[in-house]
Amino acid sequence: xxxxxxxxxxxxxxxxxxxxxxxxxxxxxxxxxxxxxxxxxxxxxxxxxxxxxxxxxxxxxxxxxxxxxxxxxxxxxxxxxxxxxxxxxxxxxxxxxxxxxxxxxxxxxxxxxxxxxxxxxxxxxxxxxxxxxxxxxxxxxxxxxxxxxxxxxxxxxxxxxxxxxxxxxxxxxxxxxxxxxxxxxxxxxxxxxxxxxxxxxxxxxxxxxxxxxxxxxxxxxxxxxxxxxxxxxxxxxxxxxxxxxxxxxxxxxxxxxxxxxxxxxxxxxxxxxxxxxxxx
Numbered sequence: 001x002x003x004x005x006x007x008x009x010x011x012x013x014x015x016x017x018x019x020x021x022x023x024x025x026x027x028x029x030x031x032x033x034x035x036x037x038x039x040x041x042x043x044x045x046x047x048x049x050x051x052x053x054x055x056x057x058x059x060x061x062x063x064x065x066x067x068x069x070x071x072x073x074x075x076x077x078x079x080x081x082x083x084x085x086x087x088x089x090x091x092x093x094x095x096x097x098x099x100x101x102x103x104x105x106x107x108x109x110x111x112x113x114x115x116x117x118x119x120x121x122x123x124x125x126x127x128x129x130x131x132x133x134x135x136x137x138x139x140x141x142x143x144x145x146x147x148x149x150x151x152x153x154x155x156x157x158x159x160x161x162x163x164x165x166x167x168x169x170x171x172x173x174x175x176x177x178x179x180x181x182x183x184x185x186x187x188x189x190x191x192x193x194x195x196x197x198x199x200x201x202x203x204x205x206x207x208x209x210x211x212x213x214x215x216x217x218x219x220x221x222x223x224x225x226x227x228x229x230x231x232x233x234x235x236x237x238x239x240x241x242x243x244x245x246x247x248x249x250x251x252x253x254x255x256x257x258x259x260x261x262x263x264x265x266x267x268x269x270x271x272x273x274x275x276x277x278x279x280x
Contacts, residue, residue: 001107009056026069112212179242240266
């Protein structure tokens with residue numbers, strides 16, 4: 001995906017394009033440039049930020065190109081919600097899908113690989129990330145990950161999508177697996193109000209919403225490539241940590257009756273048979 005191979009398509013620029021086309025669509029590239037980068041007209045050239053941002057929006061299915069005109073996708077045209085609030089959710093559905101534009105989504109596989117690492121043993125330097133990636137069955141060249149900047153973009157987008165936190169500003173250090181924000185943004189799709197959902201059904205819903213976590217197609221592909229035989233009844237550390245944080249925040253409740261035979265285990269030893277929304 002272009003969002004990690006190029007530094008220009010960042011959320012703020014992609015949002016600017018979407019907001020503009022939401023007001024006036026379709027538009028040719030020169031008008032988009034004139035409205036978003038008015039000073040560029042005096043230089044008589046299209047800023048690379050616009051070209052690459054439009055290309056990334058098109059790749060993600062946010063924008064469609066018809067000849068020389070750009071327009072919003074039908075889905076975004078029908079979206080009447082606050083775009084600033086919904087954009088991270090919209091981007092997650094695109095960026096984490098198994099395929100983008102009919103080809104394997106390498107960005108999603110990289111995210112799934114990072115989220116499959118032990119929470120307390122995540123690499124903390126570019127070389128550590130690259131070496132661990134290679135040792136676990138992947139090739140940094142195949143994924144275009146020799147460039148340190150691309151690792152920066154991956155971490156940047158994973159943080160934006162709510163899958164990780166970064167507790168240090170220096171380079172790639174201080175990355176911490178924590179999908180709590182992703183869970184919070186999608187909580188209404190994971191657990192319905194006044195519903196007690198089984199742990200296995202919860203995992204299935206999670207896999208559809210976030211294919212790079214438990215129950216997801218991308219995670220399954222990555223684990224197979226890593227030759228990691230993860231127990232079927234155990235949630236990964238990232239998911240376990242996120243659920244525990246949600247429980248502490250009283251946003252969800254989960255439990256397992258003493259006589260329950262069907263349940264999932266967190267990576268920290270808890271049993272989960274049922275999940276429901278909390279009081280907050």
